[in-house]
Amino acid sequence: MSASSPSALPASAPSSSAPLCLLFDSDGTLVDSEILLAEVMGDVLPEYGLPFTARQYMEAFRGVRFHDIVATQQRRHGPLTEDSLARLEAAMRTRMQARMTEELVAIDGMPDALDALAAYPKAVVSNGPDSKIRCAMASAGLAHHFGDHLFSAYTLEVWKPDPGLYLKAAEAMGFPPERCVVIDDAAVGVEAGLAAGMQVIHLNHFPDEEATPEGAIALHHASELPEVIARLASARQAL
Template identity: 40%
Template sequence: MSIAAVIFDCDGTLVDSETIGALAFAEALAEEGLAMTAAEVLHGFRGRRLATSMAEAASLLGRALAADFEARLRHRTAAALRAGLREMQGATALVQALRLPFCVASNAPRAKTELNLTLTGLLPHFEGRIFSAYEVGAWKPDPGLFLHAAEALGVRPAQCLVVEDSAPGVQAALAAGMPVVALLPEGPAPWLPAAVPHVRDLSAVASHLA
């Protein structure tokens, strides 16, 4: 069955935000008394719902995080993104070349996704086609967000190619019955199912559109 639409994740897929976000998270946790490196945050929390990650951090800490932790973390992260966010290599070139409908579907709030896309100049390509788990009420690895995006695009799930960079995102795509390609610049990850192809650069996504 031919591909008729493309659904992109945002963080770590269209924009190079994962390391920036992990460092901000690690710094915020340090203020709470929990020592985690940015690498440990990435390994443990990448692609997951923030509420889930915060609950696990609180469990490691042995007490609840401060009531304003999420607000402070989001403020810290936004400031760090404004200071140094870049697109993933080849993102603009890929979306400019696409002749199929495409959208972005993220676990993040719409405001964060729009900030990411604005800072990297990608927002005009996705106006009106940004889907947030917070608005749909389904966070990856639940397939609901991707299924909602496919319905909005008017394309059958099996004809939507998902481009992802995390285990929850890949799991969500598979659960939705969608073909998926993992963007892994450093090569295949232990969590990647053997049947799921991976690319090191977004320019290689085009080869999976046939």
């Protein structure tokens, strides 16, 4: 499913008769890109007069829309011109794509988990641009699990924590919210999934520092996913 045509299902789309549809975040959930993004932003933003560090990103901005991060830093340190903002974003995207192409790997345990979950319809739902999602899936060797079922906030013009991004993806996949499972590592994504009325699995990489919100299921490793999804599917089929 191309993110550019969210309301039209392709002929090869999974049947909505399946018990559950799995909606995966990308950065930090499927692919280990968060530290790469943190380092790139920690390099690029200061070049344009916006003090920022990789640690700052990891502690306060994981999963947050890039434009919102830049807007926050401008409020703190002063506004940039439109030309500077455009050059900043272009530099960040170019450097990030290069880092992903050369260094990106899947989250530990995720390839095996996706193999075990092959029977479930699934999609990637990300706050990132479509080109970044495609680069991430290809670089980490996960593209075959999702095909064109990729949904970008930049294309659909709604960003997590707004539940609309997950709701639009569910509609395009042919599933009601209650039959969708969101798998997301970031607070903004967990919040979006819960607000959308979906079942939410929080892949919590920092359990000593980050609490899982009430209503979400906390996992600490991707290897736990198949068992939890099987349990949720059984519960759904029993209704």
